Amino acid sequence: MWGVVIHQARLPVVGHCVLGLISVAISKILLYYKFTPIADPTAVMLWQRALCESLGLTGRILISKHGINGTVGGDIAACKRYARVTKEYPGFKGMEFKWSEGGADDFPRLSVKVRDEIVAFGAADELEVDAHGVVGGGVHLKPEEVNKLVEERGDDVVFFDGRNAMEAEIGRFRGAIVPDVTTTHDFIQEIESGKYDDLKDKPVITYCTGGIRCEILSALMKNRGFNEIYQIDGGIVRYGEKYGNKGLWEGSLYVFDRRMHMEFGTDAKELGHCIHCGTPSNKFEHCGNEDCRELRLMCPDCYDNPETRYCGDPECLNIIHANLHAE
């Protein structure tokens, strides 16, 4: 789908003529990452910031000594130029850009920063990256290779969700293990907890939205004695594009933009349920208590009703009730 922004300006009446001027600008979002050694992250940050500013792009770019992770939006011609120029940096050669609907309006501003990590696992010193990417990660599987491995090894194969547990509430691979993590930072403690030690000699396929989180998670798991680790090239996005709802993926994909979720076709299963009434729902909504704002699955009826627009915590219910009756 194309995000279309129409700028319309009508020129003043000149004599008896009305001149109309219409120009159509098409906007897009680019998503990309690359693990590659960056000797001088600050220099790359300053270059990327100047490049985005000159092209009128907004969004968020993180740069570390291990690579780059970015999402930028803007005019399609500017996005194309951005991708072309960025790939001229030797380390970013061959970087894949995913194109998505949207534009500069989806981001309030431009943020280009140097961080210890491009994904916050709390493993900056453990992660090792060379010119080929993450060192010691899992075996990359294409979507059809995922299915082949499951055909060959059957129930021995374990899917291991590399996202936050909340994301898996509305969609996951069939039979997947969903670790108890609220943020990516929790993964190390989780895989060191002993809970998953029975997986150490099993084929384990890690997966996440677009593949970036599993690049790191796979390496961390291998370092901790998980011997047969795989990761899905391009993540759920690429698998879903290939198999829709006819493969091993079930439900909706949580996405980090205003849509909140997306499906691979209209025949997706609804795995999630409204926390209040149990109706199937794949939409996360914020708690109505402004000090809480926790995201929970709610059906449209319960969300539209001010009495049930809360996260389930009785404390929040008290607060929204008090506010309702104060009005």
Ligand SMILES: [Zn+2]
């Ligand atoms: Zn409901």
Ligand SMILES: [Zn+2]
């Ligand atoms: Zn709440």
